[in-house]
Amino acid sequence: MPQSFTARDTEVIMRARRKRRAVLVLREDSDWLREFHPRPKDLLLRMAGRGALIKLGAGRYAIPTLGSDAAAYNAWQPMLHGRLAPLGDYYLGFFSALEEHRLTDLSEPFTTVLVRFASRQLMSGKLEVAGRPLRAARTRRLVFKSDLGVEVVRLSRTERYLRSNPTRTLVDCLWHPQLSGATETWVSAWGRGMREERLDPLAACRYALALGPTVARRTGLMLDLLGAGEVARAELLGRVRRSDRAPLMLADGPVANAQMELDPFWRVRMNVSRDRLEGWLSYGK
Amino acid sequence: MASEPILAVEENIDEQIIEFCETRHGLSEEQVVRDIARIVCIVNLVANGTLDGENTVLCGGMAMRCLDSPRMSVFDGDTSSRSEPDPEVLRDAISHDEEEITIQAGAWRRGNELITFRPVEYDARFSQLAGARDEFSLSVSHRGVERPALWRALNHRYPFPLLAQDVEVPIMDPDEILAEKIVAWWLFGHAKHYNDIAFLAARMVRDGRRDNDPNVKKLVSDLIEIKLQRNREIGATQARRVDALSPPERHRRLAQPADHVDPGEQKGFNSLAYLHGTRPDRAEVDRLVQRVLLPLLFD
Numbered sequence: 041m042p043q044s045f046t047a048r049d050t051e052v053i054m055r056a057r058r059k060r061r062a063v064l065v066l067r068e069d070s071d072w073l074r075e076f077h078p079r080p081k082d083l084l085l086r087m088a089g090r091g092a093l094i095k096l097g098a099g100r101y102a103i104p105t106l107g108s109d110a111a112a113y114n115a116w117q118p119m120l121h122g123r124l125a126p127l128g129d130y131y132l133g134f135f136s137a138l139e140e141h142r143l144t145d146l147s148e149p150f151t152t153v154l155v156r157f158a159s160r161q162l163m164s165g166k167l168e169v170a171g172r173p174l175r176a177a178r179t180r181r182l183v184f185k186s187d188l189g190v191e192v193v194r195l196s197r198t199e200r201y202l203r204s205n206p207t208r209t210l211v212d213c214l215w216h217p218q219l220s221g222a223t224e225t226w227v228s229a230w231g232r233g234m235r236e237e238r239l240d241p242l243a244a245c246r247y248a249l250a251l252g253p254t255v256a257r258r259t260g261l262m263l264d265l266l267g268a269g270e271v272a273r274a275e276l277l278g279r280v281r282r283s284d285r286a287p288l289m290l291a292d293g294p295v296a297n298a299q300m301e302l303d304p305f306w307r308v309r310m311n312v313s314r315d316r317l318e319g320w321l322s323y324g325k
Numbered sequence: 326m327a328s329e330p331i332l333a334v335e336e337n338i339d340e341q342i343i344e345f346c347e348t349r350h351g352l353s354e355e356q357v358v359r360d361i362a363r364i365v366c367i368v369n370l371v372a373n374g375t376l377d378g379e380n381t382v383l384c385g386g387m388a389m390r391c392l393d394s395p396r397m398s399v400f401d402g403d404t405s406s407r408s409e410p411d412p413e414v415l416r417d418a419i420s421h422d423e424e425e426i427t428i429q430a431g432a433w434r435r436g437n438e439l440i441t442f443r444p445v446e447y448d449a450r451f452s453q454l455a456g457a458r459d460e461f462s463l464s465v466s467h468r469g470v471e472r473p474a475l476w477r478a479l480n481h482r483y484p485f486p487l488l489a490q491d492v493e494v495p496i497m498d499p500d501e502i503l504a505e506k507i508v509a510w511w512l513f514g515h516a517k518h519y520n521d522i523a524f525l526a527a528r529m530v531r532d533g534r535r536d537n538d539p540n541v542k543k544l545v546s547d548l549i550e551i552k553l554q555r556n557r558e559i560g561a562t563q564a565r566r567v568d569a570l571s572p573p574e575r576h577r578r579l580a581q582p583a584d585h586v587d588p589g590e591q592k593g594f595n596s597l598a599y600l601h602g603t604r605p606d607r608a609e610v611d612r613l614v615q616r617v618l619l620p621l622l623f624d
Contacts, residue, residue, distance in 0.1 A: 322512075
C-alpha cells in the first residue's frame with residue numbers, strides 16, 4: 041500500500057515514538073490520542089488506510105518505518121508480540137524458532153507459536169500478523185518461563201518478543217511435530233544443534249520433564265542416538281514412570297502396529313525407522 | 326578501504342524485490358536480500374582468487390542454481406576444496422566492503438573435514454527491507470574435489486539488475502555433484518538430495534542422453550565409490566552406515582524412496598524453497614530417478 045502522512049499522522053507517530061510505543065493499543069492509548077481526534081478509533085483506522093499505521097487487529101496498530109510503505113519494512117516479531125502478549129502467555133517456537141536459530145536452512149511464510157490462552161480465531165488458523173498466517177498450539181502447562189528456555193528477544197529499546205531458545209525449540213519438536221516442519225527437518229536440526237553445541241542435553245532433560253513423560257522418553261531416545269545417553273539416563277530415567285503406555289516416537293507419524301520396533305530402554309514405539317533417524321541426525325553437510 | 330564495487334542495483338531495488346516476491350509464494354523479501362548478500366560474497370571470493378576453480382569450487386544449492394535449478398537455499402552457502410584451508414585467511418577473504426554492502430565473517434567452527442563460518446554478518450545498505458542487516462553461513466568442505474571445475478555464469482535468476490558486471494564462477498563438475506547427491510541420499514535421506522538427483526538426471530537426458538554413455542556410467546560409479554570412501558573415513562559411525570549400503574540396498578533406496586520424499590507436505594510445510602516455478606511434480610521426480618538413474622547405476 042502506498043504510504044501518505046498528514047501532518048497530524050506525523051505528530052501522532054512522533055508522540056508514540058517518544059512514548060516508546062511500537063504498537064498502539066486502542067484501549068491503552070486512547071487518552072493521549074484524543075488530543076489529536078475525539079474518536080481515537082477513527083483516527084487510527086484512517087491512518088491505517090493511508091499506510092501510516094499497520095492494522096494488526098483487535099484494536100492494535102503497529103508503526104511502520106517512516107518513508108516505507110508496508111509491514112514488510114518492519115520486523116514482524118514485535119507486531120506478533122503486540123498482538124499476542126495482551127492475550128496471555130505465548131512464545132514464538134517450533135518451525136519459526138528453528139528458522140530463527142538457523143537450525144534449518146529452510147523457510148516458511150507463516151509463524152508458529154505456543155500459547156496458553158484460548159482464542160478461537162488463532163486456533164482456526166485464520167489469524168495473520170503482518171501478512172504472516174499464524175499456526176498455534178495451545179497448552180495449559182506452565183511452560184512459558186525463562187528457566188524452561190523461553191527468552192526475551194530485544195530488537196531495539198522498544199521492540200521485543202518472546203521465543204524459545206535453541207534447546208527448548210528442539211525439545212518442543214518432539215511435543216508438537218505438526219508445527220515443526222518435516223520430520224527430516226527437525227531431526228536434522230537436533231543433529232546440527234548437538235554438533236554446534238547449541239543443544240544443552242541437561243537443559244533438554246529439564247524442559248522435557250516439564251512437558252511430560254512422553255516428551256521425556258522421546259528426548260531420552262534422541263539424546264541416546266546423539267551419544268548423550270548417559271546424561272539422559274541420569275536425568276530422566278528415575279522420573280519417567282516405566283509403567284506408562286509406550287508412546288509413539290512421532291506424534292504425527294504412522295499409528296502403532298505390532299511390527300513396530302519398541303525401544304527396549306525408553307519404551308518408545310518407533311513409528312519412524314531408527315536408521316532414518318540416525319541418517320538425519322548425522323547429516324553434517 | 327572499500328573494495329571494487331560488485332553490486333550495481335537500481336535506486337528502486339526494494340520495490341523490485343517486493344514486486345518479485347509478490348509473484349513467488351513463500352519467498353520473502355528478507356530471503357532475497359540475504360540471497361543478494363550471499364551472491365556478493367561469492368563474487369568477491371571469485372574476484373580475490375579464493376574460489377579459483379583449481380583448489381576450491383562452488384557446490385550445493387548455489388552451484389545447482391548456476392545449472393539452472395529452480396531450488397534455492399535460504400541461509401547456508403557451500404564450497405568444496407581439495408585441501409584444508411587456513412580459516413583465518415578465509416575469514417579475511419570472505420569479508421568485503423563497498424558502498425552498498427559490508428560483509429564480515431564471524432566465528433568459524435571445524436566439523437568433519439569441514440569449516441563453517443557462522444555468522445557471516447552483512448549490512449546491505451542498498452535496502453530498507455527486513456533482513457537488510459542480517460547474517461548467513463558459509464561452509465568450506467575439504468573432502469576433496471575430484472573433477473576439474475566447470476566455469477558457469479553466475480545465474481542469480483533475478484529479473485532486475487544486480488551485479489556491476491557479468492561474472493563466471495567455478496562450480497563442481499555436475500557429474501561429481503550428482504555422485505555427492507546420490508551418496509548423500511543413500512546416507513542421510515533428505516528430500517532436497519532426491520529432488521536434486523532428479524534434476525541432474527533430467528539435465529543428463531537433455532544433454533544428449535549422456536546417461537546412456539558407458540563412459541559416463543563408469544565415471545559416475547567411480548565418483549560414487551570415491552565419495553563413499555570419503556564418508557567412510559569420517560568416523561566409525563559413518564563407516565558403519567557406508568558399509569551397510571550393499572548394492573541391493575543402494576538400489577532399494579533409489580527405487581523405493583518411500584514417503585519421505587515429500588516429507589512435510591501433509592503438514593502443509595513446503596520444505597524446499599524455489600526461486601522460480603513451483604516444486605517439481607513428485608511423479609516426474611520418481612520417473613526421472615527410475616528411468617535415468619537406476620539404469621545409469623545398476624544396468
